[in-house]
Amino acid sequence: MRVLSGIQPTGRPHWGNYFGAIRQYIDLQNDNEAYYFVANLHALTTIRDADELRGNTLDAVLDLLALGLDPDRATLFVQSDVPEVSELCWLLMSGTPMGLLERCVSYKDKVSKGLPANAGLFTYPVLQAADILIYDADVVPVGQDQVQHVEICRDIAQSFNHHFGETFVLPKPRVLEATARVPGTDGEKMSKSYNNTIEIFEPLKPQRKKIMRITTDSRPMEDPKEPEGDHLYQLYACFAAAPALEEMAAMYRRGGFGYGEVKKAIADASEHFFAEPRAKREELAAHPEKVAEILADGASRARLKAGEVLRRAQKACGVRG
Numbered sequence: 001m002r003v004l005s006g007i008q009p010t011g012r013p014h015w016g017n018y019f020g021a022i023r024q025y026i027d028l029q030n031d032n033e034a035y036y037f038v039a040n041l042h043a044l045t046t047i048r049d050a051d052e053l054r055g056n057t058l059d060a061v062l063d064l065l066a067l068g069l070d071p072d073r074a075t076l077f078v079q080s081d082v083p084e085v086s087e088l089c090w091l092l093m094s095g096t097p098m099g100l101l102e103r104c105v106s107y108k109d110k111v112s113k114g115l116p117a118n119a120g121l122f123t124y125p126v127l128q129a130a131d132i133l134i135y136d137a138d139v140v141p142v143g144q145d146q147v148q149h150v151e152i153c154r155d156i157a158q159s160f161n162h163h164f165g166e167t168f169v170l171p172k173p174r175v176l177e178a179t180a181r182v183p184g185t186d187g188e189k190m191s192k193s194y195n196n197t198i199e200i201f202e203p204l205k206p207q208r209k210k211i212m213r214i215t216t217d218s219r220p221m222e223d224p225k226e227p228e229g230d231h232l233y234q235l236y237a238c239f240a241a242a243p244a245l246e247e248m249a250a251m252y253r254r255g256g257f258g259y260g261e262v263k264k265a266i267a268d269a270s271e272h273f274f275a276e277p278r279a280k281r282e283e284l285a286a287h288p289e290k291v292a293e294i295l296a297d298g299a300s301r302a303r304l305k306a307g308e309v310l311r312r313a314q315k316a317c318g319v320r321g
């Protein structure tokens, strides 16, 4: 199976992103032909600062590599290093009805949040369709919010196939079962929009302070507590191995403990859990030439496939002999 997904380089990943998404994407590299890319052309629809975009793009690459994306198993590249995708985007554009894009939730969402309605934002799903179709992807692992984009991609591909003959593979979205709804520092779902995130790679000292300040209820220490519904327990469960978690659950049920102890356990367990990615990220950041090599290799592998599919599409619609 060929698997493909893109990650926009906007904002640093937090614990919720890792346990809810990134970890599963990376796992898919083991039994599939996987393509992962950093969608810098998509980010250009909202970022207006060249250094910021360059920096974010590199950060996203380092994050993925540090968290276990293996460039020997998966093809990792930056979207703009495969110019074929922009060319395919144009071929798809002419067959994309305005109405299809006007119905697109993410566009309406962004404009209602006050982002200027530029053409890039409006045609964002067509570029995303090109991203997917150009690698003959069978499966696109995404969060729920991206399902509509994959469906639009299928519509665009079907319409092209209908007019010009079988050209594109029809991809399927794969929504990850939310393995975890990771709570944030206020107990609500962790999310950039709620300002309650703990970032994977933020410096340890302030991170520990943040963990020690997580909101808790004011039940007396002596009371026994049900672990499952408690957000501190849920956070600990992300990091702890089964025996340690059982021990924690037993402590909740016994009562007579302070939430400070749980917070400290979370801080220790998360530090241990992400120690290797942290070290790996630092090492990669210190060797930009290695990262550049990985990306150049990823781009050349991606271009091989992209070139093949682009030529197929060009022939089908008559812009190539």
Ligand code: ADP
Binding pocket: 016, 017, 018, 019, 020, 021, 022, 142, 143, 144, 145, 178, 180, 181, 182, 183, 189, 190, 191, 192, 193
């Ligand atoms: P945010 O809500 O911080 O803006 P995104 O919408 O960019 O995060 O989420 C990217 C991916 O991370 C989504 O596919 C979603 O499944 C996952 N995710 C985000 N927050 C959480 C969370 N608190 N718990 C589980 N998964 C999450």
Ligand code: TRP
Binding pocket: 004, 005, 006, 007, 008, 039, 042, 127, 128, 131, 132, 140, 142, 146, 149
């Ligand atoms: N739009 C996706 C997001 O915001 C990123 C993305 C771009 C993507 N191209 C893609 C995801 C192709 C999957 C497939 O998260």
